[in-house]
Amino acid sequence: MSTYAFMRWLESTPSRYDRGMHLLSRGRMSRVYDRVAELAAGPGLRVLDVGCGTGGVTLACAARGAEAVGLDRDAGMLEVAAAKPAPADGSVEWVELGAAEIEDRFDPETFDSVVSCLAFSEMSPQERAYVLGIVHDRLRPGGRLVIADEVEPTGAGARLLYRLLRIPMTVATWLLTQKTTHPVHGLTDAVRQAGFANIDEERPWPAFVILSARRPS
């Protein structure tokens, strides 16, 4: 087993996650949640949040009237999510499930939107391709996919700065949230290969992307 302090610290990850993320993103993460929800959610829409963690995006979607389902493999994260007040308008459901198990629980074409924040960067390229294929099929034709995640900046100068800051940022991220964020490479191509179209990207800051796409009708 592990050492006392280390174990205790790992155990408390879920309850510290939101604060850690807020600090690391310098307060910008809640605006990302809102923007993702704005793109994906609306009254009566059924939204699946893949790797919902402590539920920031799921709750933002529900606040816009959606029937949101937050899915995560980590029961501790879900407990923190479930303890947050549910919005009055929409509904939320929390499901303990891995992203690669979506097909075991949800039938094809059952969601209007699928969203995901900082979950695809935790997957290997193989997993990413697999999960994108599955969520494509769970979306009804014309349904929307919105992924918010860390990426490398496009400009050469910004990329250099980003790479220089990567090691201290990785250490800080791990210390605060026990997550390792890797920039996602080739996300747009992977999304296209999974069969999505109308791909749009916005960058709330140079090292972060909010990608939206549609399953063709």
Added chain:
Amino acid sequence: MKLLDSIFDTAFRFLPHRSKTGLFPIGDPDRSSPVIVTGNYTLTVRRVSKALQGEDVWLLVTDSRGINVWCAAGGGHLTHHDVIAAVRTSQVADRVDHQELILPQLSATGVERNRVEEATGWHATWGPVHATDLPAFLRRGRHAVREERAVRFPMSDRLQMAVMWTAPMVPILWLILWAISGPLPAVVGAVAITAIVLGLFAGMPWLPLRTHRGLLVYGGLALAGFAFGAALFTAAGALTTRNLIVLAAACVVGTGIVSVDVAGSTPLLSSSVNPSDFRVELLVDRCTGAAQCVLVCPRDVLVMNGHVHKVEIVRPANCILCGACIVQCPEDALRFRFDDGRVVEPATIRRTRLNLLGKRTIDVT
């Protein structure tokens, strides 16, 4: 490079070290070769690969967040979700004709075997505790004998753990000692602390650390370290009161740090993270003799009584409260019971693993 990696991983093994996940060939595997599951802790992957030299097998590396299999499973960082994801996304089904997985036995606190089987359609068998037993396990037709189901903590492993403790601690204490008292006391203090940790791990199997005599053991070790340091000062002709005070402080601080939870970094004792006033309880009426618990217990606590077709707790003192038996029992016939009567049901353990004292909510009734 490999040697450097190994030294780094051993010295800093309390930190996660992630390796690539996915399916990797060892030797020249074919469509009938075994598929062995492990976690993506670099040291584990290297050791399992080394132990399997000469075999032709597939290694399915799951995402244990760069943490070793046992700690990851106990902390909820390696569960059946990760094994299911690995089976599906690695496309191992396209590489072999069979549907047989060999799971690491020490993942049993986190990985629910029946959930893996239900979700993947693959049959899963528990492999041996130690990777070095894998070749014999395979040769025997994927069957582990009793000795291979129990953890061993030989001197070589204990010394590695001593390195794990000293590598980050001693340089820091050495720097502090240097700053406050100069080079010689710093070196002697560092050597004394190293000796204390080495002595602790060398004598580990015989020291009653998790009992009320634990405090005496730590006191004795600190005293022995102090005596050793004093001898070094004498040899160096520097036996002054000031040096002895610095040395005493160093020994107390060093021993204090390891005493916080040295038990939890060994496979022989339960972690101090958990309270010590609870045990595993067997609800005999519920036991149907499935004996899944016997297969996963790493401390040989449980045996199957063939006459009554029920499991029995025969060596309760060995139990390290890892929870593996509780998680795997298909009848929920095992649970934790506190001395004051409260119980922790299997459903709670399956949800929170061993995070009993963390901030996660648990329903102890």
